[in-house]
Amino acid sequence: MLDDAAKAMVTSLFRDYYERIDIKDSHLKEREFGFGDFEKKISFRHYSFSNSALLKKYLVENAPAFISYSPAFYQAPAARPMERKGWLGAELVFDLDAGDLHLDCQKQHSKAWVCGNCLDKVKLETIKLIEDFLIPDFGFSSNEISINFSGNRGYHVHVNCDPIYQLKSKSREAITDYISGKKIDPDRFFPSIGKKVVKLSGPKPSDPGWGGKIAGEVIKNINGGVDALMAIGIERKIAKALDAKKADVIFGISNGNWDKMAIPKKDEFWKAVALKISQSLGCAIDKNVTKDIHHLIRMPETLHGDTGLVGKIIGSISELEKFDPMRSAVVFNKGEIFVEAEFPYKLTIMGNEYGPYSKKRVELPSYAAVYLILKRFAKLAI
Numbered sequence: 001m002l003d004d005a006a007k008a009m010v011t012s013l014f015r016d017y018y019e020r021i022d023i024k025d026s027h028l029k030e031r032e033f034g035f036g037d038f039e040k041k042i043s044f045r046h047y048s049f050s051n052s053a054l055l056k057k058y059l060v061e062n063a064p065a066f067i068s069y070s071p072a073f074y075q076a077p078a079a080r081p082m083e084r085k086g087w088l089g090a091e092l093v094f095d096l097d098a099g100d101l102h103l104d105c106q107k108q109h110s111k112a113w114v115c116g117n118c119l120d121k122v123k124l125e126t127i128k129l130i131e132d133f134l135i136p137d138f139g140f141s142s143n144e145i146s147i148n149f150s151g152n153r154g155y156h157v158h159v160n161c162d163p164i165y166q167l168k169s170k171s172r173e174a175i176t177d178y179i180s181g182k183k184i185d186p187d188r189f190f191p192s193i194g195k196k197v198v199k200l201s202g203p204k205p206s207d208p209g210w211g212g213k214i215a216g217e218v219i220k221n222i223n224g225g226v227d228a229l230m231a232i233g234i235e236r237k238i239a240k241a242l243d244a245k246k247a248d249v250i251f252g253i254s255n256g257n258w259d260k261m262a263i264p265k266k267d268e269f270w271k272a273v274a275l276k277i278s279q280s281l282g283c284a285i286d287k288n289v290t291k292d293i294h295h296l297i298r299m300p301e302t303l304h305g306d307t308g309l310v311g312k313i314i315g316s317i318s319e320l321e322k323f324d325p326m327r328s329a330v331v332f333n334k335g336e337i338f339v340e341a342e343f344p345y346k347l348t349i350m351g352n353e354y355g356p357y358s359k360k361r362v363e364l365p366s367y368a369a370v371y372l373i374l375k376r377f378a379k380l381a382i
């Protein structure tokens with residue numbers, strides 16, 4: 001729980017921020033809004049605003065800790081229950097969170113903490129979603145895809161184009177199954193499996209979708225040598241044999257011939273490799289966010305009540321590559337605040353390092369103080 005003095009201080013900073021910004025959203029009046037306090041991300045919902053001036057007025061008056069809106073568009077977004085809202089369609093959204101990546105660093109630091117590695121890895125995962133799936137496999141163009149920082153430890157990706165608005169929950173779930181690489185059936189890529197033919201034919205790297213990804217990854221790992229092959233689950237003896245016949249095997253797979261080297265139980269062998277690859281190349285997206293057509297998600301450019309960072313809109317993949325949340329999403333640049341801080345890590349923000357601190361009274365720049373207070377690693381000092 002935040003104490004009252006901290007709540008009042010942060011709320012006043014949040015209010016100043018909402019006074020400064022202009023909110024633009026072409027679907028604003030069709031969206032449902034939900035708001036949260038410092039204890040709960042969405043404590044009430046079913047709000048709507050007919051224009052951005054009214055939304056801004058609400059945000060300045062109330063300075064909520066969290067502001068979420070619906071990727072769905074409704075005839076009457078404030079109506080309840082849900083059935084009375086008149087669902088018109090919904091953006092396709094993806095939520096990527098460092099917490100879903102099961103990183104080694106997360107065994108070293110508390111769940112609430114976000115380190116540089118967490119942020120780097122979730123950024124790569126977001127780039128993978130767009131560059132390996134949304135653009136090549138689904139055919140979305142980059143101007144139909146918008147990206148924003150979540151404000152804490154991840155990114156949100158919104159796809160906006162007519163054909164996807166009407167997709168029902170089941171179709172959205174099928175999209176998440178495809179992208180996550182779960183439920184991929186390797187039999188599909190090896191048409192000769194189970195048939196009495198001599199040659200095992202399979203996918204080529206130039207094939208669209210998962211077939212091409214699997215073939216490309218196998219070739220990459222053959223080129224990577226014995227260790228790389230073992231990393232995709234191939235036992236050392238066979239990895240060595242594949243490595244020795246490298247040129248021949250790669251030439252074969254490049255042309256859809258997976259039988260350039262004799263492998264015992266070859267059908268089962270390559271199916272197992274394909275399965276392992278599909279699981280590792282899949283993207284860690286939160287399935288429930290994508291499939292729930294009534295979900296509320298952080299409104300871009302609003303503040304995150306657990307960090308004080310902004311859910312910054314990022315214009316393009318090349319901007320995402322350069323994006324440093326602990327600098328670009330910082331908004332409280334003025335002044336210093338005294339806190340009593342306690343955490344065993346190093347906080348890197350705006351290029352400076354703070355901590356570790358052991359019950360230390362310290363004067364920090366506002367952005368660092370707010371971040372630590374909202375993460376519950378510091379208290380406002382009196």
Ligand SMILES: [Zn+2]
Nearest residue numbers: 105106115118
């Ligand atoms: Zn980490």
